[in-house]
Amino acid sequence: MACQSNGVSTTDCKIKFTINLVRDKEDLDDDNADFPPGIVPRVIEAFNGDTGDVIPRISLSFWSSSLKTLISTNIDGNQEIDKIIMDLNEDLPINYHNQRNDFLTLYEEEFATHFKPHGKMIQVFDRKVNGKMRVFEIYFSDFANADESFKEYHRRMESFALLCIDGAVRITVDPRWCIFTIYEVQKTPKLRYHFVGFSTVYRFHSFPDKIRPRISQFVIIPPFQRCGIGKQLLRVEQNYLIDTFNILEITVEEPCEAFYEMRDIVDAERILTSYPSFVPQILDSKPSSKKAVTNEFHKRLFIPNKRVVHMYELVKLYCILKSDPSKIEELQKEIEGRIKSQRMNDTNFLTQKQRRHGLRSHEEFLGRPAISLNDIEEQFKGLFIKYENVVEKLISSEPEWNTSKEP
């Protein structure tokens, strides 16, 4: 996933484009229930037509359980708007409706059939959203065992990935995909399940007998963001993969900044709660201890090798702040030294490669050293700020996650 917003705000566009998850008929006309997509589709962004005094509006409404969809506009019979709707086709769920009445008649069906999530329920938890405690359930499903109705349902959920993640593409139907879906559960008095988000994982084979799961799409819909639900989905997803499959490591496809930070928090919590006995080794500054701990992060917690040093430094900052803040300077020097030697190694590697191909090295080409102390200082400062930010969140939310369970 190329996971980032394209930075275009809907207010910069000449078309108002909104999404709405409809729980009851009235929600369809409730502007307060609308939210903008995470990214603005190019066709909307590019629209520059003239619609007179009327601000054109395109709305995507989804029934909150079945995700059956209505696309509507306030401007009928406008060729340019109709063309945009056609062009949006790729991002839209298949079999969408464009007649409000057809969509509304699905209301009875939505209740009569009592939508039940696909797959196996693997966790129930509660979270406060907009000041109110709500109950959520997470389901696991597998394309290897999925019927056509789930595949179609997945295509509807996937529209949220296309509308929230810049550059996201639909996945192919392959038995190696598995999907974690999250719903809010509402007792009305019958149970209703309202879609909140999902994540897809591809299970790569790793010779000879392991799998290497890679998290691909990961979306929490905007009304539920920043309430800790993404963190919980990621925790449950990782634990389930670890408990269920013989895995080598869990990777993520091109994470965006927000996801990267969320994953740092979740992985640091995992390290600190699963193996508190790592702490003395982490605080010990011997290179052999660092090597041993980072190996364990990979072997026992399935953190990818290229991420273990990052997690080591992050958790070390947390441990130092909790036990002996006077050691921060020592840690800063350690991180700066690590960045420097890594950059030197990368540059030496490149130089050797260039020489082999008869090219001038970076130094010769630039007429100055390829990396300067300033570059290293900048990289260090940026990284340390990120570490401090995550550690601050870990400390402030400690009562929520710190229940040690060393095996």
Ligand SMILES: CC(C)(COP(=O)(O)OP(=O)(O)OC[C@H]1O[C@@H](n2cnc3c(N)ncnc32)[C@H](O)[C@@H]1OP(=O)(O)O)[C@@H](O)C(=O)NCCC(=O)NCCS
């Ligand atoms: C990224 C995403 C999955 C996070 O889900 P969420 O439920 O909002 O995350 P949480 O509330 O559990 O956040 C946990 C932490 O992650 C980080 N985080 C989450 N969203 C963030 C954002 N938009 N910007 C910066 N940090 C963010 C923060 O540290 C946050 O802690 P805080 O709220 O105390 O500051 C969600 O915003 C989303 O689906 N975005 C659109 C699609 C996308 O970008 N997916 C990621 C694909 S790589």
